[in-house]
Amino acid sequence: MIQVIDLKKQYKEAVVLDVNQLDIPTSECFGLVGNNGAGKTTLFRIMLDLVRATSGHVLIEGEDVSKSENWKRKTGAYLDEHMLLAYLTPDEYFQTLGKLYNLSEQDLEMHLAKFKELFNDEICGKKKYIRDLSKGNMKKVGIAAALVGNPEVVFLDEPFENLDPSSQIRLKKLILHEKDDSKVTFLISSHDLNHVTEICDRIVLLEKGKIINDLRDKSAMMAELDAYFTG
Amino acid sequence: MIFELVRLQFLKSVRSTSFAKSILVTLLLGFLALLLLTYVFMAGLFLGRILEEVAEGQDPLVTLNAGILFFFLAEFMYRYFLQQLPVIELESLLHLPIGKKKIINMLLIRSFISPLSVMAILLFTPFAFQNIMPELGTAAMIGWLGTVVMISSSLHWFMLWFKQRFEDSLLGVVMVFAVVVLAGGSTYLGWFNLGEVVQPFFELASQSFIPLILTFIICVVAYFMAYSYYLKNAYLEDLVKEEQAKFLNQNFGFLSRFGLAGEMANLEWKLIIRHKKSRTFLMLSVFFLLYGLIFYTNPDYQSEDGGFRKIFIFVGVFITGIFMMNYGQLFLSWNSANFDFFLNKKNGLQALIRGKYLILIGVSCIFFLLSTPYVYFGWVFLFVHGATWLFNIGITIHLMIYFALWKPKPMDLNKGAMFNYEGVGAAQFLMVIPLLGAPYAVFLPLSYFFNDYIGLAGLAILGSIGLMAFTKLSAINIRRVHLKRYEISSSFRQEL
Numbered sequence: 120m121i122q123v124i125d126l127k128k129q130y131k132e133a134v135v136l137d138v139n140q141l142d143i144p145t146s147e148c149f150g151l152v153g154n155n156g157a158g159k160t161t162l163f164r165i166m167l168d169l170v171r172a173t174s175g176h177v178l179i180e181g182e183d184v185s186k187s188e189n190w191k192r193k194t195g196a197y198l199d200e201h202m203l204l205a206y207l208t209p210d211e212y213f214q215t216l217g218k219l220y221n222l223s224e225q226d227l228e229m230h231l232a233k234f235k236e237l238f239n240d241e242i243c244g245k246k247k248y249i250r251d252l253s254k255g256n257m258k259k260v261g262i263a264a265a266l267v268g269n270p271e272v273v274f275l276d277e278p279f280e281n282l283d284p285s286s287q288i289r290l291k292k293l294i295l296h297e298k299d300d301s302k303v304t305f306l307i308s309s310h311d312l313n314h315v316t317e318i319c320d321r322i323v324l325l326e327k328g329k330i331i332n333d334l335r336d337k338s339a340m341m342a343e344l345d346a347y348f349t350g
Numbered sequence: 351m352i353f354e355l356v357r358l359q360f361l362k363s364v365r366s367t368s369f370a371k372s373i374l375v376t377l378l379l380g381f382l383a384l385l386l387l388t389y390v391f392m393a394g395l396f397l398g399r400i401l402e403e404v405a406e407g408q409d410p411l412v413t414l415n416a417g418i419l420f421f422f423l424a425e426f427m428y429r430y431f432l433q434q435l436p437v438i439e440l441e442s443l444l445h446l447p448i449g450k451k452k453i454i455n456m457l458l459i460r461s462f463i464s465p466l467s468v469m470a471i472l473l474f475t476p477f478a479f480q481n482i483m484p485e486l487g488t489a490a491m492i493g494w495l496g497t498v499v500m501i502s503s504s505l506h507w508f509m510l511w512f513k514q515r516f517e518d519s520l521l522g523v524v525m526v527f528a529v530v531v532l533a534g535g536s537t538y539l540g541w542f543n544l545g546e547v548v549q550p551f552f553e554l555a556s557q558s559f560i561p562l563i564l565t566f567i568i569c570v571v572a573y574f575m576a577y578s579y580y581l582k583n584a585y586l587e588d589l590v591k592e593e594q595a596k597f598l599n600q601n602f603g604f605l606s607r608f609g610l611a612g613e614m615a616n617l618e619w620k621l622i623i624r625h626k627k628s629r630t631f632l633m634l635s636v637f638f639l640l641y642g643l644i645f646y647t648n649p650d651y652q653s654e655d656g657g658f659r660k661i662f663i664f665v666g667v668f669i670t671g672i673f674m675m676n677y678g679q680l681f682l683s684w685n686s687a688n689f690d691f692f693l694n695k696k697n698g699l700q701a702l703i704r705g706k707y708l709i710l711i712g713v714s715c716i717f718f719l720l721s722t723p724y725v726y727f728g729w730v731f732l733f734v735h736g737a738t739w740l741f742n743i744g745i746t747i748h749l750m751i752y753f754a755l756w757k758p759k760p761m762d763l764n765k766g767a768m769f770n771y772e773g774v775g776a777a778q779f780l781m782v783i784p785l786l787g788a789p790y791a792v793f794l795p796l797s798y799f800f801n802d803y804i805g806l807a808g809l810a811i812l813g814s815i816g817l818m819a820f821t822k823l824s825a826i827n828i829r830r831v832h833l834k835r836y837e838i839s840s841s842f843r844q845e846l
Binding site: 170198206 | 610613617620687688694695696701
């Protein structure tokens with residue numbers, strides 16, 4: 120599904136990302152962890168062609184992301200508020216997305232129905248612009264937007280941050296459900312080790328731009344991560 | 351404590367992104383401001399002589415006293431548009447262990463330190479020294495000048511209250527208009543001359559200290575009015591209001607006809623209406639519709655030989671294209687907060703830019719239609735507007751966007767538009783030359799070799815060709831954005 124080959128990002132002398140080889144198969148739930156400044160967001164941004172790689176390639180279904188745009192149809196992402204149109208109300212925002220993805224009203228309604236529990240009646244039907252929402256609610260809008268149009272790959276940066284505990288649990292359920300039912304590939308970065316180890320099949324540990332561990336054994340994940348982060 | 355606050359203010363202004371990133375712009379603006387103030391001061395130096403010229407045989411002081419009200423009207427206007435409210439900083443100070451009263455006092459006093467506050471002083475001090483002191487003595491000079499300065503500062507405090515109270519609401523604009531129309535219009539139409547009504551008051555100011563004391567009291571009252579209003583509302587929810595979705599906020603059905611680009615144009619319209627900065631741009635453009643009145647009715651600009659003044663091309667370009675140029679020069683900066691959204695969609699950039707084109711052309715069409723009443727002054731103005739309009743939307747628009755794509759900078763759309771140079775770089779200053787030069791480059795040779803109307807036809811024909819080649823021409827700019835997408839998006843994320 121996704122291949123990263125010899126990827127490198129350099130700002131002048133400082134190498135912030137250096138990934139030799141990374142393959143992510145379809146419908147894998149891929150977790151990315153690492154301390155601040157490890158390069159998680161940069162990696163996601165390069166994979167989404169928002170930032171130019173100094174060298175190397177990212178392929179989504181065999182397409183180089185910096186060369187074509189077809190992959191964008193199959194990819195959803197929510198990294199930060201820059202991906203929202205904060206001057207719209209959530210309803211207007213979803214309608215706009217619906218039009219961009221050629222969804223009918225019913226399709227959109229069906230899609231949003233999946234998020235009913237997560238939204239907790241605080242998002243839809245409110246006359247409030249996205250910029251005036253709380254951080255948690257803004258995140259919920261972004262996550263729901265990333266999943267519009269039945270994407271095959273979804274990138275989420277810190278999806279659990281700013282969410283209340285019940286929303287975190289609902290989001291986890293939602294991700295697992297999408298993964299099992301629609302075979303969506305998730306790429307999730309998070310600082311919350313409990314959540315990532317619970318939902319991810321595989322966790323990659325990033326340190327100073329390099330992959331230092333690739334954990335696939337679910338039972339041993341938590342212990343290994345614990346050992347790393349407690350130092 | 352006060353010193354610490356002042357230091358913080360200083361650091362804030364020095365370190366703000368717009369300052370540090372464009373020293374050049376800052377220097378240029380500083381220079382312009384200085385130049386402007388120098389002009390005001392020079393005008394002040396010659397005020398006495400100018401007044402003698404205007405009303406021969408009359409005492410300049412009498413003339414000035416009869417007209418000074420109109421200066422204050424103008425001051426009222428420019429203060430309304432230019433004066434900045436000091437509440438923006440409140441958010442970062444409120445939670446600190448500093449008394450609210452102290453913070454408010456500091457913010458208010460700081461707001462007073464501005465070029466706007468010295469305008470009256472610069473303009474009238476030389477006059478007071480040259481004309482009043484020799485004739486009526488020092489006491490008269492102090493009384494008169496003091497009264498003028500007190501009124502000017504009262505306006506400052508009053509405006510702080512007024513703008514915060516009615517900010518951005520239609521009511522506020524209507525009230526400002528009402529004041530101007532009532533005072534200026536009534537004199538113009540000869541109902542009553544407000545200037546002469548208040549003349550005795552200023553007359554008295556040079557004879558006794560009563561007006562000075564009176565205006566001083568007014569000034570203090572105005573200060574405390576602003577002070578108590580700010581103090582009472584020193585909560586984030588009150589001063590930084592959340593807006594509700596309003597009228598004009600809706601989609602324009604007909605835009606959807608243009609497919610995805612139409613959808614983006616709808617989005618852009620919402621962006622314009624829902625942000626303070628863009629809204630002000632739009633409102634100002636409506637003002638500029640009146641620009642023609644200055645030129646078209648002026649006998650100095652009447653034609654002598656069947657043609658028309660060359661400057662009318664400039665006026666036409668301005669009237670039909672002011673919004674396009676004003677708004678368009680910051681082309682992508684308007685989307686700096688959500689550029690990634692478009693990057694992340696298939697053909698998102700293309701749709702965004704097409705949508706922007708559509709909205710710019712659309713607004714330009716509306717302005718052209720709104721300008722048709724100028725036909726009252728002669729058919730020639732309709733032709734001028736038509737030709738410049740076609741040229742604007744056919745040719746200039748591409749030129750402008752081409753220049754605007756040279757290092758776009760991020761900006762905060764919720765700040766006011768006046769004297770806010772966020773997002774402005776060297777490109778925005780330099781692009782004026784081709785934008786105003788291009789129509790003349792077409793018009794002047796044709797008008798020289800044939801006549802003015804052939805020149806107009808040339809503009810119209812070239813503009814129409816440009817419109818027909820729209821897809822091709824816009825593709826150049828779309829490609830440019832596509833090529834520079836990484837630089838633009840990282841500068842919008844402020845990663846430089």
